Amino acid sequence: MDRLSNTVRPYAWGSLTAIPELLGVEPTGEPQAEMWLGAHPGAPSHLDRGRGPEPLSAVIDAAPERELGPAAVEKFGPRLPFLLKILAAGAPLSLQVHPDLEQAEEGYADEERRGVPLDAPHRNYKDANHKPELICALTPFDGLCGFRPPHESAALLDALDVGSLKPYVDLLRARPEEAALREVLTAILTAAPAEIAATVDAAAAACERLGGDHAPYAAIARDYPGDPGVLAAMLLNFVTLQPGQALFLGAGVPHAYLHGLGVEIMANSDNVLRCGLTPKHIDVPELLRVVRFESGDPGVLRPEAGTDGEEVYATPIDEFRLSRYVLAADASPRPQLTADTPQILLCTAGTVTAGELTLRPGQSVFVPAHEKTEISGTGTLFRATVVA
Incomplete structure (x- = not known):
C-alpha cells in the first residue's frame, strides 16, 4: 500500500475555496477544480517506494499483473481503467455528452484516418474508449442530467414570454418526444449566433425576474451570457444532490455539473462532445449522432448496504x-x-x-x-x- 501525492487541476470553473477547505490548507487565490487520483497520463498520482517519487502509471507499466492483478489486465489491458477525482465546481462546467464504446471506437478510427491531430481544438475523440462516470456529492451539489419530458420544457420556456422562443415551445408540444428534443436542440445549436444570443439574453432577463424554477438558468446565464447552452440547459432535468447521493452518467446522456464538491469516478477516457456553456468547439452533427433523445428521471443513487x-x-x-x-x-x-x-x-x-x-x-x-x-x-x- 502506498500513499499517493495527487495533482490539482486549475480549470477556470473551479472553486477558489472548496478543495483547500477539504485539505485544510490556505486557498491560493486561483481556481482549484479537480484533484486527480490515478494513472491518467495527463496528471498521474505519484508514490514513493524508496526510490523517490514515481508516477503511478510508471509503476503499473513496470509490473501490470502484480499491481492490477491478472483478471483486470486480461479484461482491460495493462492500465488502471478508472480515474478518481475530487471535483469542486464554482461555476458550470460545459454541457456535454459521452459516446458509448462502439461510437468512441468508430469516431477515434475516423479521426485517425483523416489525420486530425490529437491536440487539434476540433478533435472530438482523444482515445477509443467510452467515458461513463459517477458523481457523489460531498456537499449539496447542483447539476443537469438527461432530458425532461418535452411538455415540461415547453412550460418552462413558455413562461418566459419571449417571442423568439415560441417556435421551440410549439415543437416541444406538437412533435413526438424524440423528434421534438432532436429538432429543438438542433435549432438552438445551429441558429445564427447574433439571433440566438439575443434570445438567450431575453430569456436570462426573464429568468432573473421570475426566479423559482427559473433561477438556476439565470445563474448559468450570468456565467455564460448569450451562450445557446443556456437554452439547451432548460431542456434538461435540474437536480440537487444531498451529501452521499450520486448520479451515474451513461453514454448519450447530456449533463453538466453546476456547483458543489463531490467525488467523481470515470472510465479512463477524455472523450467529450460539447453542446453548450463553453467557448470550445461544438461538432453539431457528431453530437446529434451520440445524444440519446429520450426523457427520463435523472436517477439519483443512494448507496446500497454491502458487507x-x-x-x-x-x-x-x-x-x-x-x-x-x-x-x-x-x-x-x-x-x-x-x-x-x-x-x-x-x-x-x-x-x-x-x-x-x-x-x-x-x-x-x-x-x-x-x-x-x-x-x-x-x-x-x-x-x-x-x-x-
Whole structure:
C-alpha cells in the first residue's frame, strides 16, 4: 500500500475555496477544480517506494499483473481503467455528452484516418474508449442530467414570454418526444449566433425576474451570457444532490455539473462532445449522432448496504466500482479490504487508518491487487476498484 501525492487541476470553473477547505490548507487565490487520483497520463498520482517519487502509471507499466492483478489486465489491458477525482465546481462546467464504446471506437478510427491531430481544438475523440462516470456529492451539489419530458420544457420556456422562443415551445408540444428534443436542440445549436444570443439574453432577463424554477438558468446565464447552452440547459432535468447521493452518467446522456464538491469516478477516457456553456468547439452533427433523445428521471443513487459496513454505488459498468465506509471509533470488527483488482482509498472526512497509514481529508492510498488492508478510525473513506 502506498500513499499517493495527487495533482490539482486549475480549470477556470473551479472553486477558489472548496478543495483547500477539504485539505485544510490556505486557498491560493486561483481556481482549484479537480484533484486527480490515478494513472491518467495527463496528471498521474505519484508514490514513493524508496526510490523517490514515481508516477503511478510508471509503476503499473513496470509490473501490470502484480499491481492490477491478472483478471483486470486480461479484461482491460495493462492500465488502471478508472480515474478518481475530487471535483469542486464554482461555476458550470460545459454541457456535454459521452459516446458509448462502439461510437468512441468508430469516431477515434475516423479521426485517425483523416489525420486530425490529437491536440487539434476540433478533435472530438482523444482515445477509443467510452467515458461513463459517477458523481457523489460531498456537499449539496447542483447539476443537469438527461432530458425532461418535452411538455415540461415547453412550460418552462413558455413562461418566459419571449417571442423568439415560441417556435421551440410549439415543437416541444406538437412533435413526438424524440423528434421534438432532436429538432429543438438542433435549432438552438445551429441558429445564427447574433439571433440566438439575443434570445438567450431575453430569456436570462426573464429568468432573473421570475426566479423559482427559473433561477438556476439565470445563474448559468450570468456565467455564460448569450451562450445557446443556456437554452439547451432548460431542456434538461435540474437536480440537487444531498451529501452521499450520486448520479451515474451513461453514454448519450447530456449533463453538466453546476456547483458543489463531490467525488467523481470515470472510465479512463477524455472523450467529450460539447453542446453548450463553453467557448470550445461544438461538432453539431457528431453530437446529434451520440445524444440519446429520450426523457427520463435523472436517477439519483443512494448507496446500497454491502458487507462489513461497505456502502456501494451500483452502476452497470465494470471499469470502476465506487463504495464508501462511514466509520465509527468503536466499530467492531474492523473492515478488512481485499480485492483481486487494484484499489484507491480516499478519505473525505475525519481521520481514518488504512493499514499503517493515517489518512485525513483529501489524502489517499493505492492498494495493489490481492493486498489486504484493515481500516479503522472515525470518518468517511471512499473505495475505488475494478469489477473483473
